[in-house]
Amino acid sequence: MIAISSTLAMILSYLESMVPLSFAVPGIKIGLANIVIVFVMYRLGIKQAIAVSFIRLIWAAIIFGSFATFVYSASGAVLSLAGMGILKLTNKFSTVGVSVAGGILHNAGQIIAAAVLMGTAQIVYYMPVLIVSGLATGVIIGVVAALTVKKIPKSVI
Amino acid sequence: MIINNKKARNDIVLISAVILLALISFFAIYLNRTEGGYAQIIQNGVETDVYPLDKEAEIDIPSDNGGYNRLIIKDGCAEIVSASCPDGLCISQGKVKFNGETIVCLPNKLVIKIVSGTDPDVDIIS
Numbered sequence: 001m002i003a004i005s006s007t008l009a010m011i012l013s014y015l016e017s018m019v020p021l022s023f024a025v026p027g028i029k030i031g032l033a034n035i036v037i038v039f040v041m042y043r044l045g046i047k048q049a050i051a052v053s054f055i056r057l058i059w060a061a062i063i064f065g066s067f068a069t070f071v072y073s074a075s076g077a078v079l080s081l082a083g084m085g086i087l088k089l090t091n092k093f094s095t096v097g098v099s100v101a102g103g104i105l106h107n108a109g110q111i112i113a114a115a116v117l118m119g120t121a122q123i124v125y126y127m128p129v130l131i132v133s134g135l136a137t138g139v140i141i142g143v144v145a146a147l148t149v150k151k152i153p154k155s156v157i
Numbered sequence: 158m159i160i161n162n163k164k165a166r167n168d169i170v171l172i173s174a175v176i177l178l179a180l181i182s183f184f185a186i187y188l189n190r191t192e193g194g195y196a197q198i199i200q201n202g203v204e205t206d207v208y209p210l211d212k213e214a215e216i217d218i219p220s221d222n223g224g225y226n227r228l229i230i231k232d233g234c235a236e237i238v239s240a241s242c243p244d245g246l247c248i249s250q251g252k253v254k255f256n257g258e259t260i261v262c263l264p265n266k267l268v269i270k271i272v273s274g275t276d277p278d279v280d281i282i283s
């Protein structure tokens with residue numbers, strides 16, 4: 001199951017890299033693969049979601065090769081997973097709330113990594129934009145993940 | 158069902174808090190901004206050059222990877238008009254002129270930063 005989910009997450013990341021999303025901050029992706037991560041988190045569990053995320057990260061590092069890109073995606077993924085895991089454990093939020101936290105932390109992690117790597121703290125100026133974009137994608141991903149958790153029969157995944 | 162409503166309510170509280178945070182940080186930045194005097198060129202985290210914003214200029218900035226970014230300074234604004242990077246995000250970031258504003262090009266490891274003086278680090282220390 002983790003293998004199938006990981007493959008799906010990779011395909012989504014790949015599709016995303018094919019579509020150049022012109023955006024205020026370089027290197028920031030909307031995180032389509034997060035649909036799979038949220039789905040796995042709800043269907044299989046947090047540990048499995050971490051596994052899928054980890055496999056996707058390693059794969060992206062091999063394909064895209066650049067150390068900088070790896071640091072961005074890794075810090076985004078780690079922060080986002082931590083936040084989503086904690087919110088999921090409280091059992092007080094739906095997939096939408098969890099993935100909104102994930103979306104924002106995903107962006108925050110990348111911006112912090114960018115600020116450190118580029119040696120300029122001024123990148124935090126993009127924070128408002130990132131919060132809003134993380135929120136928007138988080139809501140969309142949360143709704144899609146909720147639908148897939150509901151519609152995809154347990155016998156399939 | 159009751160549990161789901163509770164969760165939906167918590168979601169909305171979370172989303173509202175996030176929107177509030179975005180608004181506060183936006184206004185904090187917006188109200189504190191002042192027009193800068195210089196465009197600082199930072200490559201690989203090190204300042205390599207600085208240009209006054211009140212003097213029109215067109216500069217090609219070479220990068221380590223053999224690429225370039227063309228910086229134009231006009232009407233008190235700095236802007237990247239063309240670049241070798243594949244994503245072109247530095248171009249789409251448009252014009253900057255306020256202190257602390259940046260144009261970032263990740264592929265070419267370049268940051269254009271607007272500062273008030275030519276040596277802001279010294280300003281901070283003194």
Ligand SMILES: [Zn+2]
Binds near residue numbers: 245247263265
């Ligand atoms: Zn660029």
